Structure formats: C-alpha cells, structure tokens
Amino acid sequence: MWAFLHRLASPRHFYHLTGRWIPWLGGATLLCMAAGLYLGLWVAPPDYQQGDSFRIMYVHVPAAWLSLFVYVFMAVAGGIGLIWNMKMADVMAACSAPVGASFTFLALATGSIWGKPMWGTWWVWDARLTSELILLFLYLGYIALQNAIEDPRTAARAGAILAIVGSVNIPIIHYSVEWWNTLHQGPTVTRFDKPAIHPSMLWPLLLMAVAFQLYFFTVLLLRARSEILWRERRSRWVRELLTDERIEPASDSEEIAS
Structure with missing residues (x-):
C-alpha cells in the first residue's frame, strides 16, 4: 500500500496511472448521473408541499455537499504539500480549487432559484447562504493568490495557509442551521434515526451525490495531468512523451505518391 502511494506521488507514475482511470471514472459518472436524473425527475413523486419545484434539490444538494468536500480536500492536500513538500499534493490542491468554486457557485445559484418560490425572494442574508457565499470568496481568493x-x-x-485557515468556515456552514434560527431547512439526509425524506426521493439524491463525486475526481485528474505536463515540461520523461505522441506532417513527395 505504501509503495503504491509512494509511486502515486511521482508525477510520472501519476500521469500514466491516472490515464487508465479517467475513462472508467467518466463512464461511471455518466451512468450514475443518468440514473439519478431519471429517478429524480420522472420516478420520484412530487413533494406534498413544494410540488415539482423540489426536484432542483437533485442538483443543489449534491453541489452544496461537494462545495464543502472539495474545500476540505484542497486544505488537506495543501497541508500535506506544506508539511511533506510533495509536488503532487500541491498540484491536486491547485487543480481542485476551480472545480470547488464551480460547485459553490452552482449551489448558490440553484439555491436562489429554489428560494424564490419557497421564500418569495431570490436572496436573504441567511446564516447558511452567507457562509456559503464566504466559501465562494475563499475559493476565488485561493485562485487569485495562486x-x-x-x-x-x-x-x-x-495557498495552503489560506485554505487551512479558511477551513474554519466549513463547520460553520454545516452547523449553521442548528446554531442559528435560519430560513434554510435543517438536515434531512443525515437524520438516520428519523428519516425526513422518503426513500423514493432519497435514492436519486444519493445517486446524484455519487455522480457529482465521480465527476469531481474525473475533472480533477484531467486538470492534474495537464498541470503535471506544464510543471514538468523540462523533464526528460515529458519530452519523451511528447516526442512519442507527436504526429509528423507528411512530406511533399509522400503526398504526391498518395
């Protein structure tokens, strides 16, 4: 196990190994997302209070979960790079930030769309919404600093220092609906003792959460591979790789002969 992780920390081995993972991750992402959307949009019954407008949660909730997960992932990767001086940890932290910012923006946008019919307004300075907006600013600040x-x-x-310091906002976002009196509804999925959501609505939500998670890792590996090629562009293995993949143009005599 440790030997595998040690090899994965090498940019060269990481590049070649993840190249075999990406097609499988991408295929699993498409399957989970197709199944989740089908079950959520067509099979799940309308909510007894919100009607069909609740279906936006199949995008909003996974995006909100991933906005927190990606920031924690970024802070942990940044901390590993800061302490153990690992190149790949720095690459993973830097490449995850734009993806996490996209999830955070999507969560805020879909939350506003959902809030309009439910609350009668696009935005309120609710504790959960405000702390989520701060999370978006933390992502943007990290990207700008990089x-x-x-x-x-x-x-x-x-960036690692900013990410680690900013991680104090994560528990604030998570527990904001319990610490303060807010318009945002309380936890539903995590209440395993008294489920607050019917299984016909819960399973599509979990499938969409898995799909978003797989999508994150797929895009992260794609971005990390590109970043590795850029950072290691002067190394021998990258030059050899580019030489092997380069397609030489045909000469004039070859074109005439063909």
Missing part, C-alpha cells in the same frame, strides 16, 4: 505568485512552490505554500 495566479499572483509566479513561483509554484511559493504559491502552493501561500
């Missing part, structure tokens, strides 16, 4: 510093290692250290 782009503002030219040296990758210095940028990784600065």
Whole structure:
C-alpha cells in the first residue's frame, strides 16, 4: 500500500496511472448521473408541499455537499504539500480549487432559484447562504493568490495557509442551521434515526451525490495531468512523451505518391 502511494506521488507514475482511470471514472459518472436524473425527475413523486419545484434539490444538494468536500480536500492536500513538500499534493490542491468554486457557485445559484418560490425572494442574508457565499470568496481568493505568485512552490505554500485557515468556515456552514434560527431547512439526509425524506426521493439524491463525486475526481485528474505536463515540461520523461505522441506532417513527395 505504501509503495503504491509512494509511486502515486511521482508525477510520472501519476500521469500514466491516472490515464487508465479517467475513462472508467467518466463512464461511471455518466451512468450514475443518468440514473439519478431519471429517478429524480420522472420516478420520484412530487413533494406534498413544494410540488415539482423540489426536484432542483437533485442538483443543489449534491453541489452544496461537494462545495464543502472539495474545500476540505484542497486544505488537506495543501497541508500535506506544506508539511511533506510533495509536488503532487500541491498540484491536486491547485487543480481542485476551480472545480470547488464551480460547485459553490452552482449551489448558490440553484439555491436562489429554489428560494424564490419557497421564500418569495431570490436572496436573504441567511446564516447558511452567507457562509456559503464566504466559501465562494475563499475559493476565488485561493485562485487569485495562486495566479499572483509566479513561483509554484511559493504559491502552493501561500495557498495552503489560506485554505487551512479558511477551513474554519466549513463547520460553520454545516452547523449553521442548528446554531442559528435560519430560513434554510435543517438536515434531512443525515437524520438516520428519523428519516425526513422518503426513500423514493432519497435514492436519486444519493445517486446524484455519487455522480457529482465521480465527476469531481474525473475533472480533477484531467486538470492534474495537464498541470503535471506544464510543471514538468523540462523533464526528460515529458519530452519523451511528447516526442512519442507527436504526429509528423507528411512530406511533399509522400503526398504526391498518395
């Protein structure tokens, strides 16, 4: 196990190994998302209070979950790179930030769309919404900090510190509906003792959560592979890789002969 993780920390082995994972992750993402959308949009019954408008939760809730998960992932990867000086940890942290920011924006946008018919307004300075908006600013600040510093290692250290400090916002987002009196509904899926959502609605939601999770890892690996090629562009293995994959144009004599 440790030997495998040690090899995975090598940019060269990471690039070649993840190239075999991506097609499987992408296929699993499509299957889970297709099944989740079908069950959520066509099979699940309308909510007794919200009608069909509740179906936006099959995008909103997984996006909100992933916005928290990706930030924790980014902070942990940044901490590993900060402590053990691992290149791949820095790459994973940097590549996950734009994806996490996209999930956070999607959660805020769909939450506003859902809130309009439920609350009568697009936005309120609710504790959950406000802390989620702060999370988006943390993502954007991390991305801006990474782009503002030219040296990758210095940028990784600065970003790791920001991510670790900003992670204090994660439990605030999660427990905001319990700590303060807010318009946002309380936890439903995590109440295993007294389920607050019918299984016909719960299973599509869990499928969509898995689909979003697989999508994150698929896009993360694609971004990480591109980032590795850029950072390691002067190394021998990248030059050999590009030489093997380069397609040489045909000469004029070959074109005439054909």
